[in-house]
Amino acid sequence: MVKDRIDTVRENIKAACIRAGRDPKEVTLVAVSKTKPIELIQEAYREGIRDFGENKVQEIVEKHGAMADDIRWHMIGHLQRNKVKQVIGKAVLIHSVDSVRLAEQIEEEAAKQNILVNILLEVNVAKEESKYGFLLEETEEAILKIKKFPHIKIRGFMTIAPFVENSEENRNVFQKLFQFYVDMKSKNIDNVSMDMLSMGMSGDYEVAIEEGATIVRVGTSIFGAR
Numbered sequence: 040m041v042k043d044r045i046d047t048v049r050e051n052i053k054a055a056c057i058r059a060g061r062d063p064k065e066v067t068l069v070a071v072s073k074t075k076p077i078e079l080i081q082e083a084y085r086e087g088i089r090d091f092g093e094n095k096v097q098e099i100v101e102k103h104g105a106m107a108d109d110i111r112w113h114m115i116g117h118l119q120r121n122k123v124k125q126v127i128g129k130a131v132l133i134h135s136v137d138s139v140r141l142a143e144q145i146e147e148e149a150a151k152q153n154i155l156v157n158i159l160l161e162v163n164v165a166k167e168e169s170k171y172g173f174l175l176e177e178t179e180e181a182i183l184k185i186k187k188f189p190h191i192k193i194r195g196f197m198t199i200a201p202f203v204e205n206s207e208e209n210r211n212v213f214q215k216l217f218q219f220y221v222d223m224k225s226k227n228i229d230n231v232s233m234d235m236l237s238m239g240m241s242g243d244y245e246v247a248i249e250e251g252a253t254i255v256r257v258g259t260s261i262f263g264a265r
Protein backbone atom coordinates (compact mmCIF):
# COMPACT_ATOMS: atom_id res chain seq x y z
CA MET A 40 0.00 0.00 0.00
CA VAL A 41 1.11 3.52 -0.78
CA LYS A 42 0.31 4.61 2.77
CA ASP A 43 2.54 1.99 4.40
CA ARG A 44 5.33 2.65 1.96
CA ILE A 45 5.20 6.39 2.66
CA ASP A 46 5.30 5.71 6.39
CA THR A 47 8.39 3.56 5.91
CA VAL A 48 10.16 6.12 3.71
CA ARG A 49 9.38 8.87 6.21
CA GLU A 50 10.75 6.76 9.07
CA ASN A 51 13.89 6.02 7.07
CA ILE A 52 14.36 9.71 6.31
CA LYS A 53 13.99 10.57 9.97
CA ALA A 54 16.46 7.85 11.01
CA ALA A 55 19.03 9.00 8.43
CA CYS A 56 18.67 12.58 9.70
CA ILE A 57 19.19 11.44 13.28
CA ARG A 58 22.31 9.49 12.29
CA ALA A 59 23.66 12.60 10.58
CA GLY A 60 22.65 15.00 13.35
CA ARG A 61 20.26 16.80 11.01
CA ASP A 62 16.74 18.11 11.50
CA PRO A 63 14.24 16.07 9.40
CA LYS A 64 12.54 19.36 8.50
CA GLU A 65 15.57 20.16 6.33
CA VAL A 66 14.72 17.30 3.97
CA THR A 67 11.88 17.45 1.43
CA LEU A 68 10.49 14.17 0.13
CA VAL A 69 9.51 14.43 -3.53
CA ALA A 70 7.31 11.48 -4.48
CA VAL A 71 8.22 10.55 -8.05
CA SER A 72 4.91 9.73 -9.71
CA LYS A 73 6.01 9.40 -13.35
CA THR A 74 3.94 6.83 -15.30
CA LYS A 75 1.64 6.40 -12.25
CA PRO A 76 -2.10 7.09 -12.47
CA ILE A 77 -3.97 9.87 -10.69
CA GLU A 78 -5.64 7.43 -8.24
CA LEU A 79 -2.28 6.39 -6.84
CA ILE A 80 -1.11 9.98 -6.63
CA GLN A 81 -4.31 10.80 -4.73
CA GLU A 82 -3.42 8.14 -2.17
CA ALA A 83 -0.09 9.81 -1.56
CA TYR A 84 -1.81 13.21 -1.42
CA ARG A 85 -4.12 11.90 1.31
CA GLU A 86 -1.02 10.98 3.31
CA GLY A 87 0.07 14.60 3.18
CA ILE A 88 2.51 14.41 0.28
CA ARG A 89 2.48 17.71 -1.64
CA ASP A 90 5.70 17.46 -3.66
CA PHE A 91 5.53 15.24 -6.74
CA GLY A 92 8.20 14.62 -9.36
CA GLU A 93 7.65 13.95 -13.05
CA ASN A 94 10.10 13.54 -15.90
CA LYS A 95 7.88 14.41 -18.86
CA VAL A 96 6.38 17.80 -19.62
CA GLN A 97 3.22 16.24 -21.04
CA GLU A 98 2.60 14.33 -17.81
CA ILE A 99 3.13 17.40 -15.63
CA VAL A 100 0.72 19.39 -17.77
CA GLU A 101 -1.97 16.69 -17.56
CA LYS A 102 -1.59 15.89 -13.89
CA HIS A 103 -1.28 19.57 -12.96
CA GLY A 104 -4.65 20.14 -14.61
CA ALA A 105 -6.26 17.11 -12.96
CA MET A 106 -5.09 17.51 -9.38
CA ALA A 107 -5.30 19.90 -6.44
CA ASP A 108 -3.74 23.34 -6.75
CA ASP A 109 -1.63 23.01 -3.63
CA ILE A 110 0.56 20.32 -5.19
CA ARG A 111 4.13 21.34 -5.98
CA TRP A 112 5.19 19.68 -9.24
CA HIS A 113 8.90 19.10 -9.76
CA MET A 114 10.36 18.66 -13.22
CA ILE A 115 13.13 16.09 -12.77
CA GLY A 116 13.68 14.74 -16.31
CA HIS A 117 15.69 15.99 -19.27
CA LEU A 118 13.92 19.06 -20.64
CA GLN A 119 13.83 19.84 -24.34
CA ARG A 120 14.03 23.49 -25.26
CA ASN A 121 10.82 23.41 -27.27
CA LYS A 122 8.86 22.26 -24.18
CA VAL A 123 10.09 24.97 -21.80
CA LYS A 124 7.17 27.26 -22.53
CA GLN A 125 4.62 24.69 -21.34
CA VAL A 126 6.29 23.71 -18.11
CA ILE A 127 7.78 26.79 -16.48
CA GLY A 128 4.57 28.14 -14.96
CA LYS A 129 3.53 24.70 -13.72
CA ALA A 130 6.65 23.29 -12.08
CA VAL A 131 7.86 24.92 -8.85
CA LEU A 132 11.39 23.74 -9.49
CA ILE A 133 13.24 22.43 -12.53
CA HIS A 134 15.87 20.01 -11.22
CA SER A 135 17.33 19.13 -14.58
CA VAL A 136 18.91 22.19 -16.16
CA ASP A 137 21.80 20.58 -18.00
CA SER A 138 23.01 23.25 -20.44
CA VAL A 139 23.41 27.01 -20.68
CA ARG A 140 21.33 26.90 -23.87
CA LEU A 141 18.43 25.41 -21.95
CA ALA A 142 18.77 28.11 -19.29
CA GLU A 143 18.72 30.73 -22.06
CA GLN A 144 15.46 29.31 -23.34
CA ILE A 145 13.99 29.31 -19.84
CA GLU A 146 15.02 32.94 -19.44
CA GLU A 147 13.38 33.90 -22.71
CA GLU A 148 10.07 32.21 -21.91
CA ALA A 149 10.06 33.31 -18.27
CA ALA A 150 10.55 36.91 -19.39
CA LYS A 151 7.55 36.60 -21.73
CA GLN A 152 5.41 35.16 -18.95
CA ASN A 153 6.87 37.60 -16.44
CA ILE A 154 7.73 34.93 -13.88
CA LEU A 155 10.79 33.90 -11.90
CA VAL A 156 11.83 30.28 -12.44
CA ASN A 157 13.66 28.35 -9.73
CA ILE A 158 16.17 25.87 -11.07
CA LEU A 159 18.82 23.38 -10.05
CA LEU A 160 21.77 22.57 -12.23
CA GLU A 161 22.06 18.87 -12.94
CA VAL A 162 25.58 17.60 -12.31
CA ASN A 163 26.91 14.36 -13.75
CA VAL A 164 29.24 13.75 -10.83
CA ALA A 165 30.30 10.24 -11.84
CA LYS A 166 30.89 11.26 -15.50
CA GLU A 167 28.57 8.60 -16.88
CA GLU A 168 28.28 8.65 -20.68
CA SER A 169 24.58 7.78 -20.46
CA LYS A 170 23.65 10.73 -18.26
CA TYR A 171 22.82 14.36 -18.84
CA GLY A 172 24.26 17.13 -16.75
CA PHE A 173 27.29 19.35 -16.34
CA LEU A 174 30.56 17.81 -15.31
CA LEU A 175 31.58 19.05 -11.89
CA GLU A 176 34.49 20.99 -13.37
CA GLU A 177 32.19 22.81 -15.84
CA THR A 178 29.54 23.77 -13.34
CA GLU A 179 30.99 26.96 -11.87
CA GLU A 180 31.44 28.44 -15.33
CA ALA A 181 27.81 27.61 -16.10
CA ILE A 182 26.67 29.27 -12.86
CA LEU A 183 28.53 32.45 -13.78
CA LYS A 184 26.69 32.58 -17.11
CA ILE A 185 23.23 31.63 -15.86
CA LYS A 186 23.30 33.99 -12.85
CA LYS A 187 23.01 36.88 -15.31
CA PHE A 188 19.50 35.81 -16.32
CA PRO A 189 17.05 37.99 -14.36
CA HIS A 190 14.10 35.56 -14.60
CA ILE A 191 16.02 32.56 -13.30
CA LYS A 192 17.13 31.80 -9.78
CA ILE A 193 19.71 29.07 -9.24
CA ARG A 194 18.84 27.29 -5.99
CA GLY A 195 21.40 24.48 -6.04
CA PHE A 196 22.19 21.18 -7.69
CA MET A 197 20.68 17.85 -8.62
CA THR A 198 22.44 14.61 -9.36
CA ILE A 199 21.41 11.12 -10.38
CA ALA A 200 23.98 8.78 -8.88
CA PRO A 201 25.02 5.62 -10.72
CA PHE A 202 22.89 2.51 -10.48
CA VAL A 203 24.65 0.33 -7.91
CA GLU A 204 23.90 -2.79 -5.88
CA ASN A 205 25.07 -1.29 -2.62
CA SER A 206 24.17 2.34 -1.91
CA GLU A 207 27.44 2.80 0.00
CA GLU A 208 29.15 2.85 -3.39
CA ASN A 209 27.46 6.19 -4.07
CA ARG A 210 28.51 7.84 -0.84
CA ASN A 211 31.51 9.56 -2.39
CA VAL A 212 29.37 10.88 -5.28
CA PHE A 213 27.11 12.59 -2.75
CA GLN A 214 30.08 13.82 -0.72
CA LYS A 215 31.66 15.41 -3.78
CA LEU A 216 28.52 17.27 -4.78
CA PHE A 217 27.87 18.40 -1.19
CA GLN A 218 31.41 19.75 -0.95
CA PHE A 219 30.96 21.68 -4.19
CA TYR A 220 27.58 22.98 -3.00
CA VAL A 221 29.16 24.28 0.21
CA ASP A 222 32.00 25.89 -1.77
CA MET A 223 29.57 27.64 -4.09
CA LYS A 224 27.36 28.73 -1.20
CA SER A 225 30.35 30.31 0.52
CA LYS A 226 31.03 32.43 -2.57
CA ASN A 227 27.69 34.24 -2.16
CA ILE A 228 27.24 34.66 -5.91
CA ASP A 229 24.58 37.20 -6.94
CA ASN A 230 21.26 35.66 -7.91
CA VAL A 231 22.33 32.24 -6.63
CA SER A 232 20.93 31.07 -3.31
CA MET A 233 22.40 27.54 -2.88
CA ASP A 234 19.79 26.23 -0.50
CA MET A 235 18.69 23.06 -2.30
CA LEU A 236 20.59 19.87 -2.98
CA SER A 237 18.51 17.23 -4.76
CA MET A 238 20.15 13.83 -4.47
CA GLY A 239 19.07 10.32 -3.55
CA MET A 240 16.47 7.97 -5.08
CA SER A 241 14.81 4.77 -3.83
CA GLY A 242 18.10 2.87 -3.74
CA ASP A 243 20.25 5.44 -2.05
CA TYR A 244 18.26 8.25 -0.43
CA GLU A 245 19.37 7.41 3.10
CA VAL A 246 23.06 7.69 2.20
CA ALA A 247 22.30 10.91 0.29
CA ILE A 248 20.66 12.41 3.39
CA GLU A 249 23.61 11.41 5.54
CA GLU A 250 25.76 13.31 3.05
CA GLY A 251 23.67 16.48 3.00
CA ALA A 252 20.73 16.11 0.56
CA THR A 253 17.89 18.57 1.18
CA ILE A 254 15.58 16.98 -1.41
CA VAL A 255 15.22 13.26 -2.10
CA ARG A 256 13.33 11.92 -5.14
CA VAL A 257 11.68 8.62 -4.32
CA GLY A 258 9.52 6.73 -6.83
CA THR A 259 9.68 2.94 -6.63
CA SER A 260 9.76 2.78 -2.82
CA ILE A 261 6.46 4.70 -2.70
CA PHE A 262 4.52 3.71 -5.80
CA GLY A 263 6.08 0.32 -6.62
CA ALA A 264 7.96 -0.75 -9.71
CA ARG A 265 7.31 0.99 -13.02
Ligand SMILES: *Cc1c(COP(=O)(O)O)cnc(C)c1O
Pocket residue numbers: 071073094115116199240241242256257258259260
Ligand atom coordinates in the same frame (compact mmCIF):
# COMPACT_ATOMS: atom_id res chain seq x y z
C1 LIG B 1 12.59 8.06 -11.90
C2 LIG B 1 13.46 9.04 -11.21
C3 LIG B 1 13.62 9.03 -9.80
C4 LIG B 1 12.99 8.00 -8.90
O1 LIG B 1 13.63 6.78 -9.02
P1 LIG B 1 13.28 5.55 -8.08
O2 LIG B 1 14.48 4.68 -8.17
O3 LIG B 1 12.05 4.91 -8.64
O4 LIG B 1 13.07 6.08 -6.71
C5 LIG B 1 14.42 10.00 -9.24
N1 LIG B 1 15.03 10.94 -9.98
C6 LIG B 1 14.91 10.99 -11.32
C7 LIG B 1 15.61 12.06 -12.07
C8 LIG B 1 14.13 10.04 -11.98
O5 LIG B 1 14.02 10.10 -13.31
